[in-house]
Amino acid sequence: MTANRQIVLAELPGGSKLAPEHFRLTEAAMPTPGEGEALLKIRYVSLDAANRAWMQGATYRSAINAGDVMAGGALAEVVESKDPSLKPGDLVFADTGWQEYAVLPARKLDKVARAEPLTHLLSVYGVAGLTAYFGLLECGQPKAGETVVVSAAAGSVGSIVGQIAKIKGCRVIGIAGGAAKCDLLVRELGFDAAVDYKAGNLFKALRAAAPNGIDVYFDNVGGDIFEAALFNMNTFGRIACCGAVSGYDGAAPPAGPRGVPGLIVTKRLNVRGFIVSDFYAKRDAALAELKGWVESGALKVREDVLEGLESLPGALIGLLAGENVGKRMVKVA
């Protein structure tokens, strides 16, 4: 059988920006499944800002160390199974890492039903779609007529958050970097307004775009954007904390946003962090609702698919620089 090509994290980036030299392409022997395990062929690897956070230390998963195959979620196909729950051809979502093949215990595999196109299993019907759905609806609790703001709005999660908020009857403002992304949010995805955080004075721009204040802020980024939103929040507003990508690529931020906790008190805000798996008990109902919206055309799915295992390091580096629109993934096979 052929060898298994892998991308290894050659060196931890520490407080530096992630760069191609932190990775190395290697080959390993094809792995063999033992009892209760399955051999998987990786089809599409998901690129996520959290991949970079894992290099900073343990979070909700253990840290990645130098010399490890780079970790990452992927859609994979079962090639050989030594567990009764799986058979060749089954599709699974798993943390396979960046490689062509992986052997994992069946209990670490999340079997998914085939969908057309397959890529939707990593975008709207995957972690991105469910993160948007649960974060907005469970943590954000938006009501019709309220103002919802989402950061990284052209990204995989943000682009879905904004559209769900529109479906729920809210006024929706996206924060994104650059005029092209802002334009896309309003023209293609139906956002009411978009604010370019690179254009300066975000606080004022946000106040102008949300003259009645912000009721729900879905935060993907932390840092200065979190602070600008915090100062524009309405009393009894809710902040759903999904990630803090502004702090992932480089040294940990020296301080947090001003106004914490003072404004949380005076505005009586509810600031809640979540991870999508916290809500997996409600996953089937969420997927059914997402499918309905996609099929009716109410929810447009944006994907950004790159090709080939070797494009993974650049795909992650570019994602951290904000170059993608919609869900970024790499087709490995």
Place this chain on the structure above:
Amino acid sequence: MTANRQIVLAELPGGSKLAPEHFRLTEAAMPTPGEGEALLKIRYVSLDAANRAWMQGATYRSAINAGDVMAGGALAEVVESKDPSLKPGDLVFADTGWQEYAVLPARKLDKVARAEPLTHLLSVYGVAGLTAYFGLLECGQPKAGETVVVSAAAGSVGSIVGQIAKIKGCRVIGIAGGAAKCDLLVRELGFDAAVDYKAGNLFKALRAAAPNGIDVYFDNVGGDIFEAALFNMNTFGRIACCGAVSGYDGAAPPAGPRGVPGLIVTKRLNVRGFIVSDFYAKRDAALAELKGWVESGALKVREDVLEGLESLPGALIGLLAGENVGKRMVKVA
């Protein structure tokens, strides 16, 4: 009739520490109630860290300006009433300001049932007790066996928070300034442990006192203490944001605590700000429960009563410096 002695905020402190020269004692004519109003004789003025925050600008109440009678809540007795809802001798709680007499519309007066001693109406049965009760139980949601940490633990609210958490079966750690206060928390108020934030390395001291991590943090202070607690929180922990006294007396803090929002995400924390009046619909039930605990001896009430209108500026300055134990108030008449 005699004149009405008043303490006026002569000058806004701005970004400086509050000092005696910011206040001035004056005399005004005795006010006369109009239709729908009452003349009140102020008995006890409540001292609260929020008094200082009001000088920084509008919060949940309008800002105080130079030349105004200093604002403040007080327990007062009706002397003369031109409203059918009140009669001489009735006790009310109201924002009377720092003076001997005040005229206010009846709708701004909160009638309270007489209690013995009267001071309990400003401590355990007043804003302090209800703030502790609702903040801990509604925002903190403590469960038996969990670890609860409260800052400003020897203060009016903190001393009650810790005791309610003990009643609910939690392990309770208080953060306070100085060995004497820490000693009192453990020996007199039944806290399991106390941490002196002035002794240095709060993060480590807190980790040693809470080896299983913190499930509920009741924050009265913000700043570095908030940050030390945040880094010790357990997954799915809750932070009740009650105030941010560390940022009240002086310039606004240049930045917020590190770890916001990153740790809020990875630990899936719920950080919630509140004001006691948000929960007033449930006030009667809360007061009944507090009374039961006081009468059974499960809840000890600490009060710090100073004498005379002219002692008010020093009483507030001292409160901001942390010199009081329990609820501080000034007996005016």
